[in-house]
Amino acid sequence: MSSDTEYVTLVSADNHKFIVMKEVAQISSVIKSSQGFQEGETGKISLDMDGDILECIVEYLYYHYKYKDQAETGNIPEFNIPTHLALELLVKADFLDI
Amino acid sequence: MDGNEIPVRRKVPSLVMISTRVIAANINNLIDIGSTPYHLLESILCKMNAKQLNNIEIISPHIAVHSDKLWRGLIEKDFPTRPSELDPILSRESMPYKALYEKYTKERQLFERDSTARLRRITKKIELQKKENKVTPVKELLKDPTIKRRPYNFGGSSRQTVLPTRNTILNKVRKNLQHRTLIFKKEHLKPYSAYDSFKDKPIQPPRRSFTNIQTSPSRGIYSQPIPTPVTKPSITPTTVIESPNPVPSSSIRSTTPPPLKKRRSETSVFLLPRQRPNVQSAVIKPKPKAKPKDIDEPSSSKIKAVKSSIFSR
Numbered sequence: 001m002s003s004d005t006e007y008v009t010l011v012s013a014d015n016h017k018f019i020v021m022k023e024v025a026q027i028s029s030v031i032k033s034s035q036g037f038q039e040g041e042t043g044k045i046s047l048d049m050d051g052d053i054l055e056c057i058v059e060y061l062y063y064h065y066k067y068k069d070q071a072e073t074g075n076i077p078e079f080n081i082p083t084h085l086a087l088e089l090l091v092k093a094d095f096l097d098i
Numbered sequence: 099m100d101g102n103e104i105p106v107r108r109k110v111p112s113l114v115m116i117s118t119r120v121i122a123a124n125i126n127n128l129i130d131i132g133s134t135p136y137h138l139l140e141s142i143l144c145k146m147n148a149k150q151l152n153n154i155e156i157i158s159p160h161i162a163v164h165s166d167k168l169w170r171g172l173i174e175k176d177f178p179t180r181p182s183e184l185d186p187i188l189s190r191e192s193m194p195y196k197a198l199y200e201k202y203t204k205e206r207q208l209f210e211r212d213s214t215a216r217l218r219r220i221t222k223k224i225e226l227q228k229k230e231n232k233v234t235p236v237k238e239l240l241k242d243p244t245i246k247r248r249p250y251n252f253g254g255s256s257r258q259t260v261l262p263t264r265n266t267i268l269n270k271v272r273k274n275l276q277h278r279t280l281i282f283k284k285e286h287l288k289p290y291s292a293y294d295s296f297k298d299k300p301i302q303p304p305r306r307s308f309t310n311i312q313t314s315p316s317r318g319i320y321s322q323p324i325p326t327p328v329t330k331p332s333i334t335p336t337t338v339i340e341s342p343n344p345v346p347s348s349s350i351r352s353t354t355p356p357p358l359k360k361r362r363s364e365t366s367v368f369l370l371p372r373q374r375p376n377v378q379s380a381v382i383k384p385k386p387k388a389k390p391k392d393i394d395e396p397s398s399s400k401i402k403a404v405k406s407s408i409f410s411r
Contacts, residue, residue: 057113064110071108079116083127086120091134093113 009044010058016051018058024065028096049092056081056089060098118142126150130157136164148172148199162193169195177202292408302369 006022008031026032031045039045047054060079067076081089121128121142128146131139131154143151143165151172155162173182173195180202184194191197241247 060113060116067110071110076110079111079113081113081116081120083120083124086117086124087128087131087134090114090117090121090138093117094138096113098113 007043008039010054011044011046012051012054013048014051016054018054020058020061021065024061027061027064028098030096047092049088053085053088053092056085057092057096057098060093064098114138129153131161132158133160134158136161140164144168144171148176148203166193166195169193169199173199173202177206304365304367304369306365 007019008022008025010018010020010025010031012018025045026035034040034045049057060081063079070076118138118141121139122145125142125145128142128150136143139161143154143161146154146168148169151165151168155165170182173180176199182195182198184198188194188197188201
């Protein structure tokens with residue numbers, strides 16, 4: 001693990017931990033703004049959501065990070081989400097502004 | 099590329115957008131929205147039907163505060179012919195558009211409930227109309243008694259076509275005559291009929307005579323063989339049609355009964371009766387006829403050759 005790359009830990013309500021790149025996590029403006037607080041020091045961001053929702057969010061964050069430069073030029077693959085999580089994802093995605 | 103267009107940078111679709119798209123695709127399965135705020139679901143709720151929206155409002159009342167404008171859209175969609183403007187009475191409601199929608203729904207339900215009765219009425223009416231035009235067999239053709247008809251004479255005695263005018267003098271005279279005949283009946287006066295003479299004597303087939311009959315083509319069917327004295331009278335002269343060829347007088351009988359003499363050799367179209375009853379001659383009068391041209395006619399014959407004609411009486 002390179003020292004240049006910083007990671008943060010996203011913790012779900014049911015104590016699932018997702019260690020993601022800081023740059024990836026900061027796609028969400030809410031997570032980015034939390035770095036100025038205690039979360040910036042600990043590197044742990046607790047989110048009030050279930051593990052499966054958070055997992056889906058993390059997947060989306062990496063999807064976004066991967067294809068953000070290719071969106072203008074080429075066709076990027078569609079990001080699929082499970083139907084039973086769509087409503088909650090809508091709410092959480094709106095909360096995280098992603 | 100057009101220079102006037104603002105270049106739109108394509109971005110990675112947001113998770114909000116992706117989620118909304120997935121929810122909209124499965125809108126029929128959406129029953130409970132939980133605590134999802136209204137602004138996120140507005141684009142989804144406006145696609146719902148009235149029943150679904152009502153259920154969600156019941157489950158999640160926080161939506162009902164904002165969803166009244168959605169009911170206006172539903173009124174325009176489900177009741178396009180009805181006005182979507184609120185009246186002052188309904189505007190006092192907490193959700194006026196929803197109340198208006200419910201009002202229209204009730205009216206429609208009442209209409210549908212009465213539609214069965216209405217349909218039955220219409221069907222009965224059509225059946226009655228069909229019955230009027232239905233073809234039914236009748237025993238005899240009856241004439242409409244309400245229509246005044248003139249008495250139709252089958253004998254053809256009325257030759258003139260009757261005019262529709264009622265007040266002519268002729269019609270009055272006719273009516274008078276009809277009334278009089280009803281009152282003063284004269285039965286002995288029979289209306290003229292050309293066939294009356296045939297009624298009294300039954301028509302028999304012409305008898306065959308087995309005597310010397312010399313029929314020559316030149317003479318014709320009316321030609322007479324060797325004449326013998328006339329003994330029996332035949333049909334009254336009034337019924338005999340005068341032929342162009344003069345018929346021998348022996349074939350013409352007078353109505354006055356001559357003495358009975360057997361005539362074997364004579365043949366004629368007109369039947370000679372076997373018996374010699376007193377022929378009724380009260381009505382029919384014998385008419386004198388020209389002298390018979392047959393020379394062999396005995397002078398003692400009392401048959402008078404009478405010229406007959408249907409027009410004579």
